[in-house]
Amino acid sequence: MASGALPKSGAISKGYNFASTWEQNAPLTEQQQAAVVALAHAVSERPFPQNLEQKSSGKDGAVLVSEKDANLEESGTVDAVLVNTHQFYKWFTDLESAMKSETEEKYRLYVNTLVERVEICDGILRQVDDTLNLFNELQSLHHNVTTKTKTLHDACDRLLLEKQRLIEFADALRSKLNYFDELENISGSFYSSNMTIGSEQFFPLLKRLDDCISYVESNPQYAESGVYLVKFRQLQSRALGIIRSHVLSVLKGASSQVQAAIRGSVSSKTTVSEGVEASIIYVRFKAAASELKNVLEEIESRSSRKEYSQLLTECHKLYCEQRLSLIKGIVQQRISEFSRKEALPSLSRSGCAYLMQVCQLEHQLFDHFFPSSSTDSSSLAPLIDPLCTYLYDTLRPKIIHEASLDPLCELVDILKVEVIGEQLSRRGESLAGLRPTLLRILADIHERLTFCARTYIRDEIANYRPGDEDLDYPAKLERAAQSATEESGDNKSDVVNSWYPPLEKTISCLSKLYRCLEPAVFTGLAQEAVEFCTTSIQNASKSIAKRSSSMDSQLFLIKHFLILREQIAPFDIEFSVTHKELDFSHLLEHLRRILRGQASLFDWSRSTSLARTFSPRVLESQIDARKELEKSLKTSCEEFIMSVTKLVVDPMLSFVTKVTAVKVALSAGNQAQKSDSLLSKPLKSQAFATPDKVAELIQKVGGAIQQDLPNVMNKMKLYLQNPSTRMILFKPIKTNIVEAHVQLQSLVKSEYSSEEMQTIGMVSIQDLQAQLDNLL
Template identity: 65%
Template sequence: MAAARGSPAPAARPPAVSRGYTFASSWDQNAPLTEQQKVAVAALAQAFSERPMPAHVEDHANGQFPDVTDESSSPASFPNEAVLQNSHQFYQWFTDLESAMKSETEEKYQRYVNTLTEQMQTCDQILEQLENTLQLFDDLQEQHQAVATKTKTLHDACERLVLEKDRLMEFADALRNKLNYFDELENIASQFYSPTMTVANEHFVPLLKRLDECISYVSNNPQYADSGVYGVKFRQLQSRALSMVRTYVLGVLKAAAQQVQAGVKESSVNGKVVMSEAAETSILYVRFKAAANEIKPLMEEIESRKSKAEYAQILADCHSLYCEQRLILVRQVVRQRISDYSKSEPLASLMRQGCAYLMQVCQSEHQLFDHFFSSSSSDSANLAPLIDPLCTILYDILRPKLVHEAELDLLCELVEILKIEVLEEELGRRGDSVAGLKPTILRILADVQERLTFRAQTYMRDEIANYLPSNEDLDYPGKLERKASFVGADMGDEEKDAYEILYAPLEKTLSCLSKLYRCLEPEIFTGLAQDSIGVCSLSIQKASKLIMRQSSQMDGQLFLIKHLLILREQIAPFDIDFAITYKELDFAHLLDHLRRIFRGQASFFDFASRTGFARAFSPRVTENQLDAKKELEKTLKSVCEQFIMSITKLAVEPMLSFITKVTAVKVSMAANIRSGVTGDDTRKSLKSQAFATPEKVAEMVSKVNDSIKEDLPSVANKMKLYLQNSSARTILFKPIKSNIIEAYGQINALINDEYVAEDIAVIGLPQISEIQACLDGLC
C-alpha cells in the first residue's frame, strides 16, 4: 500500500508500486472490511489528515522525492510513504508507525508532567512566603486585640455615662410633665375668668380639653400630695366652663327661635297660623337650621366626650333645651293643623291624616336634630320631650271622639288603620326617624281596642242576648220554602246570601266575631268569643222553643240543629282556645260551720286562735273551666238525640207500644210462675191477649207501614229544606233508620215465636230488606 499526501500523482508508477496496489486490491477482496471497520478506518484517516506533516514529508512537498527504487532506504525513514513488498514489511511499517504515534503521545504528557512539576515548586515557594505572612498577621492580631480591649473599656464607660445622663433627663422631664398638670391650674383659671373668654372663642375648646386632661391625671394619681385639692379646683373650673356652654347654647337656640317666631307671625292671620307645607318647612326648619348652625361644632365636641358623666349631663341638658325651644315653635302649628283635620274630616280620615302629618313632623324634627346632635339621633328617647307632647295633641283630639264612638265597624276600621297602615307599614318603612311616634300610636290603639271591647260586649247584650225575635224571624219553615222557590224559579238573579235566612242573633254573632278576630288581642278575643257563643246558643234555643209553639216540634228541632251546626262550623277557623279557667270563692264549708254552731254541735271557742278562725271562716278559691265549644257540642248532641227519638216515635210508635205491652205481659207471666200461681191466665199464649190478636197486630203493622210511606218522606223533605249539607242529613238520619229497622226486627222475632203461619199471613209484616230499601231512598 502506498500513501502520498500533498504531492501530485506520478506519470508512471514503478513496478513495486504496482505490485503493492495489486497486493492491496487482492487483500481487500480476500479480506473485506465490515461497516464498523470501515468507519474506524475513516476516523483514523480523518485523524491522520489533521496531523502536521513530518519534516521529510514537507521535503516531498517541496519537490524532493527519494528514489523508490533504492532498496537500501529503510521503511522507517519514510513512515508516511513506503513501498511494501510483502506482508512482513507491512507489519514492520505498521509497528514503526505505531511506535512513532506512541512516542508523540507520551511526549505531550511528559511536557504536561514537567509543567506540573514546575508549578509545584512555585507553590512550595509561595506556601513558604504565606507562612511568614501568617506569622506577621498573628503578631498584628495580638496587638489589635490589646487595642480593642482598651477601646471597649473606654466605650463601656462612655455608655454608662450617657445612660446615666438620659435617665436623669427623663426623670427631670417626667417630673416636669407631672408638675405641668398642677401648674396648669393658674393658667387655666386666669383664662376662664378672663372677661374676653367666651364659648365662641377659638381657645375655649382647646382649653376645655386641657382641663379634662388635668382632671383625668389628678384623678388617676391620688398618691400625689394635694391631688385632692387640685381635683376639686379643676372640677370647679369645669363646672364653670360647662355652665358657660349651657348658657351659650340656650342663647343661640332662643335667638334662632325668635327669628322663626317672627316668620310664623308674618304668616298668621287674626292669630291663626296660615302656612302651606312648603312655607312651614322653610320657616320652621330651614331658617332655624341656619340660625343655630354655630352650635353644631360645639355639640360635636361635647358628644365626643359623652362617655364622661359631666359631659353626658350637659349633653342631656342641651337636648332638653333644644326640645324645649323646638316645642315652643312647633306646638302651635301642629295643633292648628290637626284641629283643621278634625273639623273637616270624619274619624277614620282624621286618624289617617293626623298620623301621616305627625310622621312627617317626626321625620323633619329627627333630621334637624341629627344635624345638631349626629351621635345622639339614633336614640329616640333624646327627642321624647319634643315628640311626646306633639303626639299628645293628636291623642287629646282623638280621645273624646273615640269615647263616644258606638259603631263597631268604624272601631274595627280604626284598629286596622293603626295596626296595619301605621304600625306595620309606615313606621316599619320609615324606621328610627318616626320611632318616637310609636308609644302614642300604641296608646291610641289600646284605647280603640278598649272601646271596641266595651261596644262588643254591649252589642252582644243588646243585639244577641236580649234580642226579641219578630214574626218574620220565626217564620220557619216559610223562609226556607220561599228561598227554595226563589232558587228553583231561576229568575236570573243571584242567589241570596246564606246569612239572610239565618236567625239574626247567629248572623250578628258570626259577623261580630269575624270583625273582632283581626282587631283584638287573642286573650281579649277569647273571652268575647266565649261569651258570644254562649249567649248566641241560648238565643237560638229560645227561638227554637218559640218555633215549636208556632210551627211544630220538628221545625223547632231542625231550626236548632241547623243553626248550631252553622255556629260550630263558623267558629272552627278561629285559632283560639275556647276553654277558659276562672276562679271562684267557695263558701260551702263556711255554711257547714255556721250550721254546726247554730245546732249546738260546735262553738266559736273551738276556733279560739286567730289562725284557726281565719282558716275555718275564710272562703276557699276554686278553679273551674268553661269550654264554650264543648258546651256547644253538648247542646247539639242533645238536640240531635231528641230529634232522632221524636222521628223514631213518629214512624214506629205503634210498634214501640206493642213491644212495651208484650214485655209487660211476659214479665207478669214470669212473676206468676215464680210465685206458684196457676190458672188459665198463666197458660194463655200472646195472641190470646186482646191487643195482640193477629188482626190487631196486622192493624198495627199497617199503621207503621203507612207512616213510613207517608210521614218519613215529608220528614226527609223537611230535613233537606233545613240541612243543605247531604252528609249532615245522612249522619242525622242514620240512627233513625237503625231504630226503625231494629223495631221491625223485634216485631218479626215476636211474630215468628208467638204466631203460626196462618196468623203471620194475616199480619202481613213486610221483609226487613224491603223496609231497608224504602228507607235508603229517603235521604
C-alpha cells in the same frame, strides 16, 4: 528479694495501677492465654542441669553429689558425700539457697535500678506538686481579683440603675405636677376677656382641663387633690356654661328669624301653606346648624363623660323647646282642622299621616344638628311627645264616645296594620318617637272596644227579646228558600237572614273582634258570646215548640248549633275560661259552733280560729263553651232521632213491649203451676196480638213511612241544606226503623203460621231499606 521487701514508693504504686489498668483495658485473647499455659507446663517439667550427676556408693549406700559449676565453687561449695537424710536436706537447702541467690541476682540489680528511677520520679513529682501548688495559689489570686472586679461592676450597674430611676421619678413627678401647675394657666386663659367660644384656644384648653380633672380624680391620694379638683370643676362649669349660653343664643336667634319670616310670608293670611311652611320652618332653620356644627361635634365626641352627656341632654332640650315653639301652633291647627272635617277613622288616618310627616322632617333636621345622637329616639321626646299629645287629646274623647263596634274595629286596623305595622316598620328610626303615643291610643281603643263588645254581647245576644218574625219557623225558612229560588246569583245574604238574630250577631261580633283584640281578651269575650248565644237559641227553641211543633224546635236547634259550631271553628283559640269564686258557705257553721261554745274565737292554734273562720275558700270552675255546644248539639240530635223513630214505628215498639211483658207473665205463670189461667194461652190468642191486629199495625207503620217520614225529610231539607248533614242525621233513624221491623218479623215467624203471616203482610227488609233510601 521478695516482693514484700520492695520499697513502697509513689512510682511503684502508679506503675502497679498502670499495669492493672492495662490488664483490664487490654486483655489477652484465648490463643495468647493458651500459649502462656503451655509455656508454664513446659517450665514445670524442666530436667536437672547437666552439671549435676547422681551416683550411688556401693557399700554404704551413700549418694555422691558432684558439683562442678563454677558458681558453686565460688560460693564455697565442694563435693560432699551425703551419708544420711539430714545431710541431704542440709546439702539441698544450701544448694537451693545458692541457686536462689544466683537467680535473684539479676532481679536485685533491676530492682536497684528501678528504686533509683522511682526516687528520681518522686523528686520530679514533688517538683510537679510544688508547681501545681503555685498554680493553685495563682488561680486563687485570679478568682479573688475577678470577684472584686465583678462586685465593682455590679455596684456601678446599681448606681446607674438608681440614677436612671431617680431621673424617671423626677420626670414622672414633673409630669404629674404639670397637671396641678395647669390650674393657674387655664384659669388665666378662661378668665381672660379675649377668651370666647369662637377662639381657637377654647376647645384645646377645655380638653386640657378635662385631662387635669380625670387625672386628679384618679389620684385622690395626692396632697390637696380635693382642693384642686373643686377648682378644676369650677373652671369646667364656667366653660360648659359658656357653651350652653352660646347654643341657646344661636337657637333663639334662628327661631326669631324663622318667626319673622313666617309673619312676613303670611302677611294678611291666617294660615301658612305647606310649601311655605317647609321652606321657612325647616330649610331656614338649617342655617343655624352651620354655626353650631363645631361646638355640637365637640360635645358629642365627649359625651362619654358625665358632664358633657348632661350638657348634650340640655342642648337637646333647648333645641326641642325652640322647635316646639315654632311648630306647635301649626300642628295643633292642622289637627283641629282634621277633627272638624273628618270622622273618627279618617281623622285617625289623616292625623297619623300628618304627624309621621312632621316627625320625619324633624328627625332629619335634628340629625343635621346632632348627627351622632340622632339615633336615640328619646333625644327628640321633648319635641315629639307634645305634638303627639295634640292628636291623642283630640282622638281620646271621640274614642270614649264611640259606641259602635265597626268604627272601633276600623280604628284598630288603621293603627295596628297601616300605621304601626307598615309605616313604622318601614321608617322605624325616624318615627320611633311616635310609637309610645300610638300604642297608648291603640290601648284606649282596645279598652273601649272591649267595653262595647261586652255591652253588645249582653244587650244583643244574652238579653235579646225575639219578635214574632224571629220565631216564625218554618215559614221564615220557606220564605228564604222561595226568595233564593226567584232571585238568581249569590243567596248568601238570604241564608244569613234566615238565621236566628243572636246567632248572626254572635258570628258578626266575633269576626270583627278576632283580629282587633289580644288573644286572651278575645278568648273571654268569645266564650261569653258562644255561651249566651247557645242559651238564647235554646230559649228560642222552646218558644218555637209552643208556636209550631217539637220537630221544628229540634231542627231549629240542630240547624243553629251546626252553624255556630261551623262558624267558630276558624277561630284558633280555646273557648274555655276558668272562673274563681269566693265561698263563704262554711262561715255560718263556724259561727254556730262558736256560739254553742264548741270552739273559741281567739284560739289561733286550731282550725276554728278567727282567721280560718272568716277566710273564704276559693272555688275554681272551668267552662268550655265549645264542649258545651257539642254536648247540646249531640243531645238535640239524639232527641230528634228518637222522636222521628217514635213517630214512624211507635206501634211496632208498643207491640214488642206488650209481647215482652206477656212472655214474662207466661213464664212466671208456668212456674206457679197456673196452666188454666189466661196467661197460658199462646200469643196470637191475645186480643192485641191477633193476626188482624198485627196486620193493622203493619199498615199503620207503612202509612207512616209513606206519609209522615217524607214530611220529616222535607222539613230536614228545609232546615238542613247540606245533604251530607241530612244523611248523617237520617242514618240512625233508618237503622232504628229497620231494627224495629227485624224484631217484629222475627216475632211473627216464631208465633204465627204461614197463612197468618200472609194475612199480616210483612214487608221484606230489602224492600224496606230500598224504600227508605229513596227518601234521601
